[in-house]
Amino acid sequence: MKISMKVNGETVSAEVESRTLLVAFIREQLRLTGTHVGCDTGQCGACTIHMNGLAVKSCNVLAVQAEGADILTIEGLAGDEGRLHPMQEAFREHHGLQCGFCTPGMVMSAIDLVNNHPNPSEETIRAELDGNLCRCTGYHNIVKAVKAGAAYMRTPAP
Amino acid sequence: MHPFNYRNPKSVAEAAAALAEGGDVRLLAGGQSLIAAMKLRLSAPTDLIDLGGIGELTGIRVDGAGITVGAMTRHAEVARSKEVQAKIPALASLAGSIGDRMVRNMGTIGGSLAHNDPVADYPAAVLGLNATVHTNKRNIAADDFFTGMFETALQTGEIIVSVSFPVPRRAAYVKFRNPASRYAIVGVMAAASASGVRVAVTGAASCVFRVGAMEQALAAKWSPDALAGISVPADQLNSDMHASAEYRAHLITVMARRAVEAAK
Incomplete structure (x- = not known):
């Protein structure tokens, strides 16, 4: 599936499987490895990013759910x-x-x-x-x- | 996670049509339980219908009868809603106590109710506040909605659209958390309204339930002391490494007393 979203201010588009987790998309396709996978079960919060201004656990969100979203990762914080x-x-x-x-x-x-x-x-x-x-x-x-x-x-x- | 076909309808009617095509279809709400279950392959649908793009399922409305919450409204939205805080503070605080802040930013009331996890908080709110679950096909009274562990009255092809809560005269929800997981070992919603008193318990058994003896005692006198000597038999309660059935039975009375005290 084709998805596109804004990540740290830049528009990105990519082909993903429907089952791709948002954290896998961020780390493995965008190569933004500052977002970590700790427990991979939605408990530890190491994968926390902002989606449309709200903190979410990106290991518990599908990349396709972020279609059109505004994503902020740790790499996007510094000025x-x-x-x-x-x-x-x-x-x-x-x-x-x-x-x-x-x-x-x-x-x-x-x-x-x-x-x-x-x-x-x-x-x-x-x-x-x-x-x-x-x-x-x-x-x-x-x-x-x-x-x-x-x-x-x-x-x-x- | 096994592969699946993903669909992203823009209306309830479109989602219902996709659902009617049959197969092993699941609805995706906030995904805070379903995606975790799919990763563990406890759930492996062939088709996933994402309700996240359906605007008509979101939002909080206040009318004469009470508060109606759209099925896809996130826990965090209910928790910080000025209307909910003003009309049913017990509901706002319950929503604000679910999971953690990231879970509350994704998780939805409709998803929680359809999932009907035995330790979920929202079932206690719906049953304790005598809410009505509105689906694309009918309205379901709280007393008829929760039918067992992870089971509800929802039928194939049915989608929760919203939940309406009448405004109680007084209500409070108190839970005793597992100190590690933070889930409710026991959670009690106690509420008094024009239609009577309700005491709903979550976390303690396979499904949320009411405690008739406590409701009668509180209807006669709304006071923690009215619950003295009233307890739920332990034989129907969960027993696990975190708490024995007898301990849960004890906690139900303690949490109910605290809820009544908090709802004075």
């Missing part, structure tokens, strides 16, 4: 000359990662979280990140990073 997105910057600054495998999903999920809760409490962050698992159990710094990232997103650097 000009590699300037990090405020949430990425916060993860860097607060060392919100250990092995880094869950990080792309954490960052994409955290941005969606802040879009819905512009000034989240620690309790809100912990509750609303329940769809993202960090097997290093490095949650403490992740929560700190999300809180800082929320502040940076409210008042972007000049």
Whole structure:
């Protein structure tokens, strides 16, 4: 089947099987391997991307379901000359990662979280990140990073 | 996942026509259960009809009788709807407690109801709030809709179009989550409305069910204490590595008391 969608601002068209998962399309056909496959069962959140502005688990979505959609992956976050997105910057600054495998999903999920809760409490962050698992159990710094990232997103650097 | 033919109709009539062609056809709503099942080959349809492009299936409408939610409305939309929050806060908070934020951005009420997972939250809302399920063929009362584990009254060729919820006088949903999976080990919706009191339980048995003895006691007096001494027999309840049937029976009464307290 022929599908086309916008990925990180660019229109892409490709031939896929109907059973192709969105995450497989992103990683294997578009070669955007920043989006990770962790559990492949919709639980761990490592494959989180934004579809039409909303965070979804791309291992639990068919590529054909994203026909015409606006997709944002971790590769699409940074600005000009590699300037990090405020949430990425916060993860860097607060060392919100250990092995880094869950990080792309954490960052994409955290941005969606802040879009819905512009000034989240620690309790809100912990509750609303329940769809993202960090097997290093490095949650403490992740929560700190999300809180800082929320502040940076409210008042972007000049 | 096995290969399948994919179709993407633009109207309910078109979807119904595709469904009527027969074969091993499944409807794809948000896909948060179905795609996972297909990946495990627990489900292997030959044809998949995606309802995601059908505009008439989405949206939340408020009318005199209550709130009508389109079958393809995502959990997150119900959770953040100002209308639902104002008229039936228990429904908004229930929708906001399903799965996680990514699941809620994809999962739909129609998909959840048609799937009728024994631990799903929405069946408790539909049964507890005495909602009506509207399909492309008929209207089905909540009491007639859920017929067993993963089974409903839906017939071949039938598509859920919307669900209408009457506005209760008071209602609350409280669940005891599995600490790892976050699914409901027991979830209870307690509601009082003009048509009476309802107590609906999910997670505890093979299918959502009502607790008549609790409903009668709460109809006489809406108070957690009215439930003292009332429990559901354990012999019909699920028993697994997470909770024994006796523990679930105990939790039903505790969750029901908390729901009544929350719905004061």
